[in-house]
Amino acid sequence: MKKQLISLRVNGRDREDAVADNMLLVDYLRDQLGLTGTKQGCDGGECGACTVLVDGRPRLACCTLVQSVDGCSVETVESLSHNGRLSALQQAFHEKLGTQCGFCTPGMLMASEALLRQNPDPDVDAIKGALAGNLCRCTGYVKIIESVQSAATNREIAP
Amino acid sequence: MSLLNEFRFIRPETTAQAVTALAGSTDTRVLCGGTDLLPNLRRGLVSPGALVDVSRLESLQQISWEDDRLTLGAAITLEELANEPRLNRHFPALVKAILSVAGPSHRAAASLGGNLCQDTRCIFYNQSDWWRRSNDYCLKYRGELCHVMPKGDRCYATYHGDIAPVLMALGAQIDIIGPGGSRRLPLDGLYQENGSHHLSLEPGELVSTIILPRHVQWHSGYEKVRVRDAIDFPLAGVAAALRREGDTLAQLRLVVTGTNSIPIRVDLSQLEGGTWSDEAAEEMAKAIRKAVNVLKTTVTGPKYRRRVVMAMAKRLVSQLWQQAA
Ligand SMILES: Cc1cc2nc3c(=O)[nH]c(=O)nc-3n(C[C@H](O)[C@H](O)[C@H](O)COP(=O)(O)OP(=O)(O)OC[C@H]3O[C@@H](n4cnc5c(N)ncnc54)[C@H](O)[C@@H]3O)c2cc1C
Ligand code: SF4
Ligand code: FES
Ligand code: FES
Numbered sequence: 001m002k003k004q005l006i007s008l009r010v011n012g013r014d015r016e017d018a019v020a021d022n023m024l025l026v027d028y029l030r031d032q033l034g035l036t037g038t039k040q041g042c043d044g045g046e047c048g049a050c051t052v053l054v055d056g057r058p059r060l061a062c063c064t065l066v067q068s069v070d071g072c073s074v075e076t077v078e079s080l081s082h083n084g085r086l087s088a089l090q091q092a093f094h095e096k097l098g099t100q101c102g103f104c105t106p107g108m109l110m111a112s113e114a115l116l117r118q119n120p121d122p123d124v125d126a127i128k129g130a131l132a133g134n135l136c137r138c139t140g141y142v143k144i145i146e147s148v149q150s151a152a153t154n155r156e157i158a159p
Numbered sequence: 160m161s162l163l164n165e166f167r168f169i170r171p172e173t174t175a176q177a178v179t180a181l182a183g184s185t186d187t188r189v190l191c192g193g194t195d196l197l198p199n200l201r202r203g204l205v206s207p208g209a210l211v212d213v214s215r216l217e218s219l220q221q222i223s224w225e226d227d228r229l230t231l232g233a234a235i236t237l238e239e240l241a242n243e244p245r246l247n248r249h250f251p252a253l254v255k256a257i258l259s260v261a262g263p264s265h266r267a268a269a270s271l272g273g274n275l276c277q278d279t280r281c282i283f284y285n286q287s288d289w290w291r292r293s294n295d296y297c298l299k300y301r302g303e304l305c306h307v308m309p310k311g312d313r314c315y316a317t318y319h320g321d322i323a324p325v326l327m328a329l330g331a332q333i334d335i336i337g338p339g340g341s342r343r344l345p346l347d348g349l350y351q352e353n354g355s356h357h358l359s360l361e362p363g364e365l366v367s368t369i370i371l372p373r374h375v376q377w378h379s380g381y382e383k384v385r386v387r388d389a390i391d392f393p394l395a396g397v398a399a400a401l402r403r404e405g406d407t408l409a410q411l412r413l414v415v416t417g418t419n420s421i422p423i424r425v426d427l428s429q430l431e432g433g434t435w436s437d438e439a440a441e442e443m444a445k446a447i448r449k450a451v452n453v454l455k456t457t458v459t460g461p462k463y464r465r466r467v468v469m470a471m472a473k474r475l476v477s478q479l480w481q482q483a484a
Contacts, residue, residue, distance in 0.1 A: 020165075021165070021166060022165055024163065043202060044197060044198030044202065045194060045197070045198040045261075048262070048264060051264050057238070057267040058263060058264035059264055059268055060194070060264050060265065062197075063193050063194050063197040063268070064197070064268065065190075065193065065197070065210075065212075067170070068170075068190075068193070068212055068214065070170075111263070111264060130263055132263065132389040132390045133261065133262020133263060133264050133390055134264075
């Protein structure tokens with residue numbers, strides 16, 4: 001199949017890539033760029049495991065054609081840690097047991113990251129609302145909500 | 160690797176280019192946020208030759224407030240709409256419906272036009288290809304028989320959009336553009352009662368704008384029930400708008416979603432001019448029962464959905480009646 005050139009920014013680095021018209025963003029990230037942190041948990045739109053940020057907003061990479069993010073900035077879970085150190089949000093998921101099997105975690109982290117950038121001090125309802133599209137089979141959600149709350153508090157202390 | 164069939168991706172610069180691309184071939188489809196179309200593509204429910212991405216067309220992004228109306232471009236995202244402070248002030252029922260659509264990561268991409276034009280749904284249709292194949296597919300796509308109404312001659316898949324019923328109750332119109340130019344019609348006219356062809360769009364046409372009249376005296380609301388309250392399509396939803404003059408119910412509009420292949424308007428003109436009472440509520444319930452056609456298209460059985468529509472409608476209209484006092 002014919003490919004078209006797109007330019008975009010992935011995790012802060014500008015790139016140009018030739019991609020097929022029917023390629024999904026999740027396949028581009030995982031298969032073409034090797035960024036396998038982003039997960040595929042369902043056959044489309046139901047689970048949130050594939051959540052990434054596009055121009056700062058949470059988007060489902062499994063329901064997004066890579067062509068349609070031409071010119072955009074995409075952030076995946078790989079962008080959260082710096083020099084091998086977890087971000088405050090990741091650290092909070094680790095400490096508060098917000099992650100068990102870990103499959104939903106990249107999506108949970110990216111959806112929470114989008115929330116905290118917009119609302120640094122969310123209440124429980126805001127957290128539930130922001131994570132409404134993200135399913136978890138393990139934690140029962142309570143620990144995930146506590147993790148996000150804890151990260152919000154820590155962000156305020158250590159910028 | 161990609162599970163999608165091959166298609167061409169077209170990004171037009173203008174709506175005229177979009178119309179030309181769409182009119183060029185019958186298997187070309189509009190793509191906007193993709194939150195309805197792409198899951199359906201993945202499940203092999205559509206196999207277009209080309210997709211025309213209208214999500215960045217500037218003319219479909221406009222919001223314009225005038226004294227007597229609000230005009231909304233079809234490609235505006237639900238997230239943008241929900242963040243528009245004036246919308247909540249003037250059309251709270253609309254914002255409530257918008258915020259009840261899917262989850263935040265869907266709404267960041269999902270468009271108003273895509274919401275109105277979303278496909279109908281059915282438990283025998285929204286399934287993987289292997290699931291449907293093992294069931295001999297069905298009338299809506301690739302099969303010969305409807306599993307919901309085996310003796311029926313059409314598909315009864317149901318329309319589950321949350322926003323259309325509210326817009327219809329508010330008296331919205333839409334502009335449709337196509338090879339023949341532009342036409343304006345009540346939103347009701349977009350829909351037709353056929354689960355496999357529920358939109359009246361001609362080849363090459365797309366919805367460009369939604370026009371809402373601004374009338375202050377109306378009170379409106381929206382209620383839906385779903386399996387999971389955090390995120391789900393409506394098993395059934397009810398939108399209502401009424402105008403009260405003293406003790407008189409001057410006007411009442413009611414539109415139901417999730418029961419028919421279209422958002423169905425229930426004719427309640429017989430109640431207008433009377434007052435709102437238990438008897439009026441019963442009469443409304445009767446009219447609803449007559450108008451809706453609830454079949455086994457969702458995980459929850461028809462009996463529950465039929466009854467819950469009537470209960471929601473009574474509660475909602477009573478609330479609006481109180482509010483309007
Ligand atoms: C898990 C999940 C939950 C959901 N829950 C809900 C819910 O609760 N309520 C609800 O209403 N929806 C729900 N949806 C469906 C969908 O997310 C929304 O309807 C959304 O608004 C669709 O908009 P879009 O821009 O993404 O449409 P797209 O997927 O881009 O398009 C949908 C359809 O409309 C056509 N189309 C798009 N724009 C136009 C236009 N301007 N003119 C003509 N045709 C057009 C496309 O060709 C396609 O057939 C859900 C989806 C998922 C995956
Ligand atoms: S109503 Fe019948 S034809 Fe339509 S999708 Fe369901 S099973 Fe198929
Ligand atoms: S993989 Fe994208 S929502 Fe499940
Ligand atoms: S930690 Fe296992 S799915 Fe969420």
